[in-house]
Amino acid sequence: MTRFVGLIKGTWRKRLRPVLIVGIALFIIVEVIALAPSTLEEGRKSSGMIDPESLVADSAQSLVPGIPKDAIPEYVVEKFDYVSARGTEKQWKLTADTAHLYKSGSEKLIHTQNVRAHIYDPDGKITIVTGKEAKYLSNRRDLEVFGNVRTVFPDGFELKSEYLRYRPNEKTIDIPKKYRTEGIGKESEDGTVLSFLSNGFVYEMKQNKILLPQNVTLTFEKKKLTSNSETKTVIESDRSEIQRIDQVAHFTMEPTRPATMRFVKISQPQTTAKGRKASLRYGSYSEVVEYLTINEDVSVREKRPKGSDRRGTGGLAVFDSKSNTITFTQFPQVYEDQDTVTGDKIVVHRDTDVIEVDQSNAYSEGNKE
DSSP, X not given: OHHHHHHHHHHXXXXXXXXXXXXXXXXXXXXXXXXXXXXXXXXXXXXXXXXXXXXXXXXXXXXXXXXXXXXXXXXXXXXXXXXXXXXXXXXXXXXXXXXXXXXXXXXXXXXXXXXXXXXEOTTSOEEEEEEEEEEEETTTTEEEEEEEEEEEOTTSOEEEEEEEEEETTTTEEEEEEEEEXXXXXXXXXXXXXXXXXXXXXXXXXXXXXXXXXXXXXEEEEESSOOTTSOSEEEEEEXXXXXXXXXXXXEEEOOXXXXXXXOOEEEEETTEEEEESEEEEEESSTTSOEEEEEEEEEEEEEEOOSXXXXXXXXXXXXXXXXXXXXXXXXSSOEEEETTEEEXXXXXXXXXXXXXXXXESOXXXXXXXXX
């Protein structure tokens, strides 16, 4: 009996062993299929394959020339933040919503959208530039900004243009002549605002010098009115150079112009003037005009409340805003009503209509045009 039971148990063990093996195998297979493949497939279906075309920048809609067409960038970076330095000296910092990085040989090109650049001058002061797009070439180390470009200098002066190039090696901001450029300063304590329009703009940071290269209109306007001074001065010239350290601006005309058109023009509400060149000295960058000097073939005409206009000529005329006078030298003449005055120096007091003459050598009556 005992032997018979043992034979039964042995027989069942032999029969159950293959069943257990098959069961374990099926369990392992189900686990692999259920956990591994199905999760990978579901992940692929939910996230989707990355379309290479989505990485290609739309060069047709871009304002930036030279962007590789139909090329997949090496990298696409969201919330881009980049600092350019030379040794330990910061040159500029660039942040942008998106950046596409391309590589061609040893040259790297960075194309960014909605850009903000911090440009550091030799003293560490920051000029902020914003624009729609920017391009940076690694071998040149130049930064170009395109579209609705706004530049704010450390003293608050603001520049508006459609393009700007920063050359860090020269510490120069450059806008070509083909771009009309507008600049406007902050209002000073006495209410004076300096603004300009120019074809192009160049700022040399090391020399603290500004060049307005073509078709210049510079305006000083006093918002707070006073009783004894002109409220607005407008100067028109072909070219202007502003020395910010010396606080003086020079205005000149192109020598190729005909002589009849080669005049710098100055206008105030009651006064117009012209000369071959002019210089403007100011108190601070956005404060009131201190001295305006007009040179060569000078002609000044003032409107008077009563009587005819007063006109002065000479080789040199100096407008002094503090004393509110005009001083004529170098063979000066002043015509008022039917009178003519000449001398070595003639000073016209604009507040009182008094005329001072040094070394008067002639006086005559007659209409002068």
